[in-house]
Amino acid sequence: MGSLSPANALFLVPERLFVPDKIVLLPDNIANQIAAGEVIQRPASAVKELMENAVDAGATEIKLIIQDAGKSLLQVIDNGSGMSETDARMCFERHATSKIQTIEDLFHIRTMGFRGEALASIAAVAQVELKTKKAEDEAGTYIEVENSVVKKQEPVAVPNGTSIAMKNLFFNVPARRNFLKSNAAEMRHIVDEFTRVAMAFPNVFFSLTANDQQLFHLEAGSLKQRILQLLGNNYNTKLVTVKEDTDYLNVYGFVGKPDTAKKTRGDQYFFVNNRFIKSAYLNHAVMSAYREMIAADSFPMYVLFIDLDPTRVDVNVHPTKQEIKFEDEKIAYAFIQAAVKHALAQFSIMPTLDFDLDASIQQLPSVQKPFTEEVKSATAFTSIYKGFTEKHQAHIIEPLRRTELKHWKDFYEPSPAVSSQESTAGSEEAIAKTETGSFQSLLAVHHSSLTSEDTALTIQLHNSYILTQTPNGFILINQQAAHERVLYEQLTAAMQGKPVATQRSLFPVTFELTPADVAIMNEVLTDLSQLGYLIEPFGKNSFVIQGTPADVLQGNEKLIVESLLEQYKNFSSEVKFSKREKLIRSAAKQQAVKSGNKLTESEMARLTADLFNCKQPNISPDGNPTYLEFKKEQLEKMFSR
Ligand SMILES: Nc1ncnc2c1ncn2[C@@H]1O[C@H](COP(=O)(O)OP(=O)(O)O)[C@@H](O)[C@H]1O
Numbered sequence: 001m002g003s004l005s006p007a008n009a010l011f012l013v014p015e016r017l018f019v020p021d022k023i024v025l026l027p028d029n030i031a032n033q034i035a036a037g038e039v040i041q042r043p044a045s046a047v048k049e050l051m052e053n054a055v056d057a058g059a060t061e062i063k064l065i066i067q068d069a070g071k072s073l074l075q076v077i078d079n080g081s082g083m084s085e086t087d088a089r090m091c092f093e094r095h096a097t098s099k100i101q102t103i104e105d106l107f108h109i110r111t112m113g114f115r116g117e118a119l120a121s122i123a124a125v126a127q128v129e130l131k132t133k134k135a136e137d138e139a140g141t142y143i144e145v146e147n148s149v150v151k152k153q154e155p156v157a158v159p160n161g162t163s164i165a166m167k168n169l170f171f172n173v174p175a176r177r178n179f180l181k182s183n184a185a186e187m188r189h190i191v192d193e194f195t196r197v198a199m200a201f202p203n204v205f206f207s208l209t210a211n212d213q214q215l216f217h218l219e220a221g222s223l224k225q226r227i228l229q230l231l232g233n234n235y236n237t238k239l240v241t242v243k244e245d246t247d248y249l250n251v252y253g254f255v256g257k258p259d260t261a262k263k264t265r266g267d268q269y270f271f272v273n274n275r276f277i278k279s280a281y282l283n284h285a286v287m288s289a290y291r292e293m294i295a296a297d298s299f300p301m302y303v304l305f306i307d308l309d310p311t312r313v314d315v316n317v318h319p320t321k322q323e324i325k326f327e328d329e330k331i332a333y334a335f336i337q338a339a340v341k342h343a344l345a346q347f348s349i350m351p352t353l354d355f356d357l358d359a360s361i362q363q364l365p366s367v368q369k370p371f372t373e374e375v376k377s378a379t380a381f382t383s384i385y386k387g388f389t390e391k392h393q394a395h396i397i398e399p400l401r402r403t404e405l406k407h408w409k410d411f412y413e414p415s416p417a418v419s420s421q422e423s424t425a426g427s428e429e430a431i432a433k434t435e436t437g438s439f440q441s442l443l444a445v446h447h448s449s450l451t452s453e454d455t456a457l458t459i460q461l462h463n464s465y466i467l468t469q470t471p472n473g474f475i476l477i478n479q480q481a482a483h484e485r486v487l488y489e490q491l492t493a494a495m496q497g498k499p500v501a502t503q504r505s506l507f508p509v510t511f512e513l514t515p516a517d518v519a520i521m522n523e524v525l526t527d528l529s530q531l532g533y534l535i536e537p538f539g540k541n542s543f544v545i546q547g548t549p550a551d552v553l554q555g556n557e558k559l560i561v562e563s564l565l566e567q568y569k570n571f572s573s574e575v576k577f578s579k580r581e582k583l584i585r586s587a588a589k590q591q592a593v594k595s596g597n598k599l600t601e602s603e604m605a606r607l608t609a610d611l612f613n614c615k616q617p618n619i620s621p622d623g624n625p626t627y628l629e630f631k632k633e634q635l636e637k638m639f640s641r
């Protein structure tokens with residue numbers, strides 16, 4: 001225990017002395033220090049607060065200067081409105097704000113700040129120097145505050161705007177100071193906060209200088225330019241515009257094309273009324289729009305701004321204000337999911353039939369004010385709303401989810417009408433068998449148990465697509481994409497286990513390569529033999545083809561190997577793929593039947609069967625859909641029946 005204060009000493013001997021009232025009001029500096037614990041947790045918190053204040057002050061230029069990861073100096077200089085002498089003193093008081101006056105104002109917040117806590121908190125845990133001047137004032141004001149006490153105040157000649165320097169953060173709270181992480185870690189937090197604010201206001205100039213080195217210099221410009229400045233030029237041709245305006249809310253911004261998805265969660269930003277927020281729920285909405293376009297364990301890039309009437313969100317949830325409450329989170333979810341899907345579809349990354357979303361969103365009862373409880377609950381039952389929130393969307397033909405594809409029989413579940421009349425003991429048994437059985441057995445069951453109208457029918461369209469009738473509708477298979485998927489899985493298995501059977505060439509062909517290609521070829525020879533290509537070095541820069549996969553047509557070995565090598569080189573920039581993965585992908589692409597090739601009935605049947613025996617039948621190795629399913633009920637909806 002520490003030393004006893006006189007007051008405590010009294011409590012030790014209560015029977016002898018009168019006990020005074022024990023409640024005291026904490027002195028301001030201590031109250032501020034406690035409050036500061038919530039608002040200023042680390043240097044990066046001050047970055048956020050000071051930069052947001054500058055934005056709120058209408059600045060068009062905001063500079064952040066850091067020394068020692070903000071531990072010794074963290075300064076924000078802006079060219080905004082500045083403060084009068086009185087305001088300059090007042091701004092360090094707790095609950096001092098120019099941004100709200102009444103409780104009503106709280107529900108119409110358009111500024112970033114509103115609690116009037118930030119500067120008071122900073123002044124409680126650091127040494128602060130403020131220089132500020134309004135355009136209309138002759139002189140500016142200089143104020144020094146330490147431990148919540150004004151140490152110095154004098155007029156000063158400064159440019160219009162405000163500069164706030166926070167020095168020696170937590171100098172008076174050693175426990176907190178010791179709690180700070182390494183400079184590298186704190187600097188990462190600082191860059192994160194800087195990025196979030198800079199991203200939200202692309203029309204403002206921002207710079208960040210750390211230890212006298214300029215890390216960012218962001219000229220004012222468009223949102224797209226700002227994204228490229230902050231996240232890198234690699235996104236230059238990889239951004240898809242998202243824009244949906246409705247009466248209820250607007251969504252705009254950019255999402256990355258599926259091939260930019262990363263293995264680590266990183267470039268993901270939501271802003272609600274320009275405020276950066278974290279929301280696992282809304283993140284899910286975006287992820288679901290990408291479903292099947294990217295690997296399940298990867299993260300798409302997005303920068304999305306959601307603007308809506310401030311009365312419909314509550315930003316007052318958390319002191320650091322990264323969480324917000326929507327009046328109706330489900331609607332926000334549905335809009336974001338639809339907007340992202342729409343955007344991705346327009347770039348023909350995903351198949352769709354009709355994307356007249358704006359009109360349908362406008363018709364949502366919830367879009368039409370007033371938004372009463374009654375309207376809200378009615379909304380939840382409208383088919384269009386369900387269409388957004390549930391997966392059965394009449395206007396979007398979705399590739400199926402992977403889990404739904406485990407059992408190919410799902411396609412062949414008799415529709416209710418059929419099953420009531422046609423279901424026989426025999427077909428049930430056969431259908432049960434299909435969980436482990438083949439496509440052929442399914443079709444067989446199917447044929448025997450269905451009426452002649454429902455008999456599976458397979459035709460080839462444009463020598464490129466296979467159309468197969470199913471009891472519940474039909475599926476349209478892209479033959480090339482489907483075959484790439486089939487080969488990809490077969491070759492992957494071969495790479496790990498039994499090699500692909502090779503057919504020996506009767507007349508082994510030799511070919512010559514450039515020195516660069518020789519190096520590549522030597523690198524992949526062993527793996528190639530696993531895939532059925534027997535190639536051997538044959539003197540300087542030459543190779544001989546002793547055999548090719550048994551399935552591959554003979555006679556053109558040289559061309560086949562050359563185009564395989566070309567494919568492989570095309571993948572060379574894909575650092576995310578291993579050498580083997582690239583090889584497998586190349587071989588799958590090279591060997592796959594191409595669009596435009598005529599297929600026989602039995603080839604179509606075999607391809608369809610092979611496809612649905614795949615682990616992941618619904619997308620090609622490139623991430624494109626291999627087939628689309630059209631369900632009877634969707635067709636009926638589309639025809640408005
Ligand atoms: N950079 C600035 N330029 C002009 N005024 C500022 C600036 N920073 C702070 N102020 C004034 O100081 C007040 C208190 O700031 P702060 O403690 O961050 O609270 P809040 O931003 O919640 O109002 C603000 O309301 C604003 O009037």
Ligand SMILES: [Mg+2]
Nearest residue numbers: 049053113118
């Ligand atoms: Mg503020």
